[in-house]
Amino acid sequence: xxxxxxxxxxxxxxxxxxxxxxxxxxxxxxxxxxxxxxxxxxxxxxxxxxxxxxxxxxxxxxxxxxxxxxxxxxxxxxxxxxxxxxxxxx
Numbered sequence: 001x002x003x004x005x006x007x008x009x010x011x012x013x014x015x016x017x018x019x020x021x022x023x024x025x026x027x028x029x030x031x032x033x034x035x036x037x038x039x040x041x042x043x044x045x046x047x048x049x050x051x052x053x054x055x056x057x058x059x060x061x062x063x064x065x066x067x068x069x070x071x072x073x074x075x076x077x078x079x080x081x082x083x084x085x086x087x088x089x090x
Contacts, residue, residue: 004058004059005058005059006056006057006058007055007056007057007058007059007060007063008054008055008056008057009054009055009057009063009066009067010052010053010054010055011051011052011053011055011067011070011071011074012050012051012052012053013050013051013074013078014049014050015049015050015051015078016049017049018048018049020078020081021046021048021049021050021051022046023077023081024051024074024077024078024081025044025045025046025051027073027077028044028051028053028070028073028074028077029044031069031070031073032044032070035069037062037066038062039057039058039059039062040055040056040057040058040062040063040066041055041056041057042054042055042056042066042070043055043056051074053070053074055067055070
């Protein structure tokens, strides 16, 4: 019996503030939970100023697709946080 290969990819991104890291982390959760990963598993964690995403995949194509999707999502949310003015709500 031939075993399927296992590929692990890790995306680790550091942010300037805990607020930004939490925002990116929280925005990824629905993306990961609502997506049907047939050939991969995706795990996410928040560690102070870092968001860490681990992708476990059965093949290179699935690993790359998940890596690209999650990387784009992180970039989009991170860039968007810099466009929104900071306001104090009373």
